[in-house]
Amino acid sequence: MTQETPGLDLGAYRRWYDAERPGEIEGELSASLIAGGRSNLTYAVTDGQREWIVRRPPLGHVQATAHDMGREYTAMSALADTAVPVPRMFAHCTDPDVIGAEFYVMSRVDGAAYRSKDELAALGPERTSAIAQHMVEVLAALHAVDPAAVGLGEFGRPEGFLERQVRRWGRQLEGSKTQERPRAEELHRLLTERLPEDDPSVRGIVHGDYRLDNCLVGSDDRVHAVVDWEMATLGDTRTDLALLLVYDRLSEIAGGDVVSDVARAPGYPSADEQLARYAEASGRDLGDMGWHLGLAYFKLAVILEGIHYRFLQGQTVGEGFDRIGQGFDTIIDAGHDALRKG
Known part of the structure; x- marks a missing residue:
């Protein structure tokens, strides 16, 4: 053995x-x-x-x-x-x-976790579009689940969710900083000051890290399993959608393949197309997404900083960690832009 x-x-x-x-x-x-x-x-x-x-x-x-x-x-x-x-x-x-x-x-679920534009490009634009659209539809299906009906009524506290998210990710940054991060601290301050009011109409089960490579896609171009639920809770479901859109922009704004560059594949839907597909599938009015995008950029930057921290301490297993700290500042800058435009 x-x-x-x-x-x-x-x-x-x-x-x-x-x-x-x-x-x-x-x-x-x-x-x-x-x-x-x-x-x-x-x-x-x-x-x-x-x-x-x-x-x-x-x-x-x-x-x-x-x-x-x-x-x-x-x-x-x-x-x-x-x-x-x-x-x-x-x-x-x-x-x-x-x-x-x-x-x-x-x-074990048979399926591919697509992480690169080349993997999707090999399938062609029509299949790529179908995969991405189904990914968005599955997210809408998740947000339609009644938490109490599946035994998750006590899985989280949806009231005050956004305030706790901002506070939590601020603490996470303090606990894993590899250097001083003044622009990130400024973004955190602005998110705190401009916190939206709670909206009960968009409460539901939040995955917390939803993206294509956390979905296992079968040969039929359908999502066969959603995985990596470590940050799941109850809260404002728009945070899932915002993070998905930010992940899709990451390779463009930070460079390289620090997480995924699937959004660059021919046929992959634009952010506006994904928002429209989600709105149609969910029947929800998303309202202004600017603040949520700002939070998503901040959260993602902090996640990458934490992973980079473990790499520098020699406490990770796997490949690609030498590049994981790249782009932190540009991600934070994109968060400032999203918040300003919102």
Whole structure:
């Protein structure tokens, strides 16, 4: 039984899983780290007959409110019988002594997590358009779910959500700064001063990190599973839509492939087209999105700063971390522009 995968002791994992689901594992276990993860660590585990996916927090420095395995497990378990496609949940371990951190186990879903324009370009503009449109439709379907009806009525506190978001991401920045960030602190101040009033009509389940490479897309160009629910909660659903649009602009404003450049693929819909598709699918009046876009830029910059912090501390596993800190200032500048135009 190999023990070469960082962060996952297969011997300890098997003893725990055998107690949770006796007889399910039949052969010797092996595991591999699935490439591309820049936050939680995701492993493919197999006994040669069947396969499981194991998710755990990153190694080393972890913010207290981030990387919540229980939150991911609860969200996907609750959404199993809704129109939102999610993997099947098998088991959740809250004891950090088993492998060194809390973790959960889910089914493997066949599908591609598209991260680059080249991957989509190979499919052609028509398929790219279909994939992106379905991604937006799935987001609208998520926001249409009644939290109480699926057991998520206590999953978050939608009242005061935006104020808490601004406060939380300000704290996150303070906890993971790699250098002084005065422009970011100024954006945080402006977001605080211009906080919108709560709007009950747009409350719902918020994914918190919705983008194409957090969707597993099948050969039919449909989203087969939405993954990476560590920041899911109840709140203003416009924050999901704003973050999706900001992710799509990231490669343009920050350069390179720091997260994804899928929006540059031929056939990928523009921001206006995505907003129109979401409005049609959801039936919601989105109103002015400027403030929400400003918050999304701030949040994304802070997330990247936190990942960069762990890289500099030698506490990450995976590829591409040497570039993750690029573009912080230009992302913050784009947040100022969005807030000013809004």
